[in-house]
Amino acid sequence: NLECEMGLLLVDRQKGLKTVRLTPAGEALLPLVLKWQEAVNDISEMHMSSHAHFLSVAGCETANNGLLPPVFKKMLNHAPPIHLEITSDPTDMLYEKVETRDVDVAFVVHQEASKIVRITPIYRDEMLVVRCEESASEDRSVGSLTSDELGPADEMYIEWSQDFKLWHQSAWDPSIPTAASLLSAYIIPNMIDSPGKWSIVPSCVVRDFRNMNRRLRFHRLTPSPPVLTYYKVTHRAPKLSAIGGLKILDKILREENFQRPWLHYFDISMN
Numbered sequence: 001n002l003e004c005e006m007g008l009l010l011v012d013r014q015k016g017l018k019t020v021r022l023t024p025a026g027e028a029l030l031p032l033v034l035k036w037q038e039a040v041n042d043i044s045e046m047h048m049s050s051h052a053h054f055l056s057v058a059g060c061e062t063a064n065n066g067l068l069p070p071v072f073k074k075m076l077n078h079a080p081p082i083h084l085e086i087t088s089d090p091t092d093m094l095y096e097k098v099e100t101r102d103v104d105v106a107f108v109v110h111q112e113a114s115k116i117v118r119i120t121p122i123y124r125d126e127m128l129v130v131r132c133e134e135s136a137s138e139d140r141s142v143g144s145l146t147s148d149e150l151g152p153a154d155e156m157y158i159e160w161s162q163d164f165k166l167w168h169q170s171a172w173d174p175s176i177p178t179a180a181s182l183l184s185a186y187i188i189p190n191m192i193d194s195p196g197k198w199s200i201v202p203s204c205v206v207r208d209f210r211n212m213n214r215r216l217r218f219h220r221l222t223p224s225p226p227v228l229t230y231y232k233v234t235h236r237a238p239k240l241s242a243i244g245g246l247k248i249l250d251k252i253l254r255e256e257n258f259q260r261p262w263l264h265y266f267d268i269s270m271n
Contacts, residue, residue, distance in 0.1 A: 037237035055245030066204035
């Protein structure tokens with residue numbers, strides 16, 4: 001309908017292609033459409049301030065379980081109320097869900113090129129080695145290890161990012177297979193069930209993992225793994241129903257120190 005009204009071809013539809021893309025005219029129109037949407041968003045706020053807010057949030061597993069619970073709790077206690085829908089998905093799926101506006105905001109651990117989403121780094125997390133010890137211990141300090149003290153055959157490996165993959169290949173011989181390759185971090189406390197088994201995880205999971213398995217001990221590693229950056233991803237033209245909730249979310253993130261550059265939120269020593 002818009003193409004007929006404007007007399008322009010906006011979307012390039014080629015037979016046999018599973019996806020479509022914008023024509024040059026469509027590319028030129030897109031910034032104007034986004035500006036129009038922002039104006040509509042501003043108008044909608046005239047009646048949003050005193051109403052309940054609805055926000056769908058999706059995140060990768062470690063973000064939802066390790067990083068964001070303090071944020072979620074504050075949002076649930078907010079007045080006016082915020083009705084949250086929280087789901088967990090792999091990062092690759094989350095960009096698509098934001099682009100299609102199936103979710104209002106997502107928290108991911110890598111960037112992808114997109115013209116219709118905003119990507120904001122909110123937190124950089126230190127990566128630690130988690131290793132199973134002979135017996136449970138009350139020592140909650142963070143130890144130190146070198147890569148020479150860890151064997152790939154005992155590792156539960158998670159490919160956290162491309163930078164992490166390249167670093168890992170430089171630290172250990174990539175031709176030696178790891179004990180297992182995992183997609184889920186939160187099964188690690190159950191998988192590391194014998195002394196010497198280990199994995200590399202972000203520090204935001206320390207408290208959860210210690211509660212799940214008292215034999216786990218955390219260590220800083222030399223050479224150091226690259227930090228894991230968490231990003232907030234939102235659509236450039238969010239749904240009208242999400243605008244109020246997104247503003248409250250940003251306010252709470254600032255209060256929780258998430259948007260101060262690279263400030264560690266957790267006291268991982270727990271002393």
